[in-house]
Amino acid sequence: MKRLANLLVLSLCAAGPLVAQESHSELSPAEQSEAIYASGYDKFRVGGYGEVLAKFMDYGINRFRGTSNGNAKDHRNEISIPRFVLAFDYKFNSKWILGAEIEFEAGGTGTAYEIENTENGEYETEVEKGGEVALEQFHITRLIHPAFNVRAGHLIVPVGLTNEHHEPINFFGTSRPEGETSIIPSTWHETGIEFFGTFGKEYTSFNYQAMVVAGLNANGFDRNNWVQGGKQGIFETDNFTSPAYVARLNYNGVPGLKVGGSVYYCNNVAANSDKLNEYSRIGDNVSLWIYSADAQYKNKYVTARANMIYGNLSHSDMLTQINATISGLSPYTRTTPIAKHAVSYGGEVGFNLRSICKDNPKVPVIYPFARYEYYNPQQEGAGRDVMDLRNKVSMWTAGLNWYALPNLVVKADYTTRKIGGGQYNSENEFSLAVAYVGWFWSK
Template sequence: MKEKTWLFSLLFAAGTAYATATHATEASGKDPEKQEQDGQTAPRSRLTLGGYGEAVYSRNFYSDNYLRYQGQNVEKYKGQKHSRFDLPHVVIFLGYDFGHGWTLGSEIEFEHGGTESAVEIETEEGGEYESEIERGGEVALEQFWIQKSFCPQLNLRLGHIIIPVGGTNQHHLPTEFFGVYRPEGENTILPCTWHETGISLWGQTADWRYEILLVPGLDSDRFGRQNWIQGGAGSPYEFKIGNNVAGAFRVDNFSVPGLRMSVSGYLGNSFKNTLSSTESTQYKDVKGTVAIGAFDFAYNAHNWIIRGNFDYGHLSDSRLISQYNANMSKNSVSKKQGVASDAIAAGLEAGYNLFSQIGQLNDRHQKLYLFGRYDYYDSMYRTDKAIQDYQWCGRHRIAAGINYFPIRDIVLKGEYSIGLLKSQYNNEPSISVGIAYAGFFSR
């Protein structure tokens, strides 16, 4: 109920601001549409309202039982299938220009349809009142920042911001990747979309853009085998613990027409960045330093779109962190799993616009991309000798499909993919379809 009330408040505020701006325009006696017809430029509203969303369906030709990778269960669950409908991300963006270089940006995200709960009287259980979860999912404030722009080369942003490490974190809109779901490698080993409360200094000059960030460190309590350090972002508490502070950066280059090349990275300690504490001398010098380096690129020209990424991460003290987590209370937020010292993700996708060869459709700016994608990732790429290496955490993935853009901001997607695991496991093929949008509703 709190989430619904907040959403209504957010939308009401947006509508009020938009109505105020519209009223101001009407009061001036200038009709925006008539201005455009007269060759004049309509004044832009200070309010920016937009967002993106995805609705998808998958038919998966493999079992979703959590024991499917263990021993004799591999053969037991072979040939099983399951299907899923989902709303992976629905996001509302609200921004405002205060003037004098001051702007605000915010995003509220509903993952997997958001959450719902209700209190009901259970007639089958003696008329008792019970609180029930009616819809699983998450509601999160993904961005909330205030920015001061001094010039294009220098902007200061403070608040809850995106950590632009890796290609997907910086370019995560559904119109910025071909697959029905976000690229699987980065979406497995890194927080995605990664957002933290901190400070960002960024700017762009000529063909270069840079960004430097200072943010809270990750929490090693919530690291795990399947998603490496992903769970350590954010916070399960009402606040983010800041015992450790981390740094991140991103540099983009646009020197070649149609091509963007980017490098990004992250460095910070993760141990003891939690509510739990230990006086044991065994963990006295443990830091749990997380170091991530990434390269990604995107080429969009001559009716081709080609994108790629390579990410490599290292965690120091992985053995002691795994040992510490395994001994935590069963009621703790820790997964209590062994975590690897190194993780890797690499991906490449390419698509060609078939409608570019059909004059009538090309003139209407409709696009139909035939694409292919390859991923390799392993959340346990390197492990300490004392930690079990779960071989199913590493895999290759091949996908092929289409993206149809009837207009610029809407895309219909379809793909066939197969996860290729090591020989002792079953491969994981699937067919997925989806529809998505990404755009702004005000100007």
């Protein structure tokens, strides 16, 4: 593994003359629409992003295998295409805009689930195709005024820094930040309506998003990923009985600095379950609050990002009892207990070697970086539920990003995880990735 890392570093250093300038485009959906006429197309554009990832690990496949020391020590490798996304934007005119993204994701089975109400409400599975295809975005935007615009359709839910900036050139690691993606959906997209805009100027510049979208489904909540599995979409229609309300505010008044925060609220995630009255014996609404705060700063020398997510789920002990009895034919894990509180926080910083070397064109655009994360989908339980320490993870990642082109990056990093505060075996891995983002055709 050390030999492989050394070869990679040597190859990056030798390729210096081929390197282009780094891209600094990290626009939120609101910012993208604000700059719609400066974005390089008049009528339509086609593009997307994608990743190829290889991992070399020293641990087994199951941290929860029933032993006292956590994951087994093992040596195994994986290679995958985590996602390949095609994006399309079309301007009907200067005020009406269509946007869409289709994601092809590895690891899926291409199955569809149905509930047969004529057979006591049992789940049935139909295998339709290999792989997985998901509609990540599909929306119509009406531009009205910089301070107020409307978008309706299938939308990105801007909770957390990764959902706000989910393209692979917008984080240093070979994989998306593990903390955020372990407790909430990523990329999180739901159907609904959004209001967005910008206000203020110069040092008092802000943008905002306010949304009403389909809420999470309590059937998918579990021990290891908290509410991540509650995202709807396995059926042809989503349950909108208890919608979610999302708000995000970003401050952009200082050049290179962006500070943001978001709130997610669903009054009763139990009402969005697959079957009516599945959680009726709780006798109360099961509310969900998720709060996030994040910041990022970029200049020619350094890029730094930090984020925090905290969530509160009511009646989690009652959900635990009911979710453990869901049909074994369902797509849900039924792994319990479910926590009342979950948390994730972390930060990363990288330095541009070319800028440090006085912008010497012979020096490649390489960012050495380090990232720290802490996350725990079992931060605190309710009632008599005992939380599982194997979900308490603190981790360090260090590596390199080489921008071979402004929108194409080669990544290498090493990750070490401390499990349960060090009570269980550590998990270590070396990873390589290639990722891109860009528009291929525009008019």
